[in-house]
Amino acid sequence: ALPEGVPFVFFDTDTVVTGPLSQVAFDFDRPSASMRRENTWPEIELYGPGYGEIWKSLYDKFGLDYAASLDLSQPDEYWQRYMYFNAGWFFGACPRAFGRRFLDYARAIDEDRPEPLICQQIYPWLDQIALPLVISSFGGGRPGPELDGLDGDITCHWRILPLAYARESDRVIKVIEQAAAPNRIKKILKEYEPMLRMIYQKRGRKVRALFDRNALPRRERMIRNRIKSEGFWMR
Structure with missing residues (x-):
């Protein structure tokens, strides 16, 4: 405590x-x-x-x-x-x-x-x-x-990996992937299927290619639905 x-x-x-x-x-x-x-x-x-x-x-x-x-x-x-x-x-x-x-x-x-x-x-x-x-x-x-740096340039509450790849900044994705890269970390994270698929099998990059970060849908539900329709949704 x-x-x-x-x-x-x-x-x-x-x-x-x-x-x-x-x-x-x-x-x-x-x-x-x-x-x-x-x-x-x-x-x-x-x-x-x-x-x-x-x-x-x-x-x-x-x-x-x-x-x-x-x-x-x-x-x-x-x-x-x-x-x-x-x-x-x-x-x-x-x-x-x-x-x-x-x-x-x-x-x-x-x-x-x-x-x-x-x-x-x-x-x-x-x-x-x-x-x-x-x-x-x-x-x-x-x-x-x-x-402003929280939820900005200093921290990001990414919540769900497919959503993160769809809408977060290049910096956020780079830090997530760098943090997941060491073998001792990779061994553990690969046991969680969304991280296995999104990070290590590069499906996150396919999700990212579906969206323009400068013109994202206004509602999160619209982003979710597009990801689901492409078969990439998981949590």
């Missing part, structure tokens, strides 16, 4: 580091998380509660400042107005305090969800539902420009 009271940064295991983390100006007293996400939750029903009612019910449940979480540059009932993160990276001042609260909030949502969430599917989104609440509770918020 990480020590009490020591600043931390969490990176998901499917992350590649492509530059020096020392160049990232973390403010550990103002936690934040990745904004590389899509509109995955909540799913708005035709006659059900909207984004505002759903998110406000969660902030109210934990006694948090809902108004402070809003991006007022975005229109009412547009999903980006409401703070929503990807859990590919996040950071804070104390890993144990953050972890305890993350677990407590997730359990509370799962076991006693507010009424506006009754018809919402919370799996597999529970971590993304709880994360903005936890970050708000510690005085954090959306990342500023000083964190």
Whole structure:
């Protein structure tokens, strides 16, 4: 376990580091998380509660400042107005305090969800539902420009190898392939079929040739569907 009271940064295991983390100006007293996400939750029903009612019910449940979480540059009932993160990276001042609260909030949502969430599917989104609440509770918020290197020139949360080959930069792919090249690493990674096929048998290069990184489809689902139609999807 990480020590009490020591600043931390969490990176998901499917992350590649492509530059020096020392160049990232973390403010550990103002936690934040990745904004590389899509509109995955909540799913708005035709006659059900909207984004505002759903998110406000969660902030109210934990006694948090809902108004402070809003991006007022975005229109009412547009999903980006409401703070929503990807859990590919996040950071804070104390890993144990953050972890305890993350677990407590997730359990509370799962076991006693507010009424506006009754018809919402919370799996597999529970971590993304709880994360903005936890970050708000510690005085954090959306990342500023000083964190642009995360999900940028310094780290990449690649998530699924076919997607990585389809859309990530040449630098990201080069670092992944270099990291996978030593024989002692190769021996282990070859046991995982997506890495065997995509990296070592070069199917990733075939996926990469299907897409123009300067004109990618707007939605991830469209990229996935193209990869699947070509028979290269695996995870």
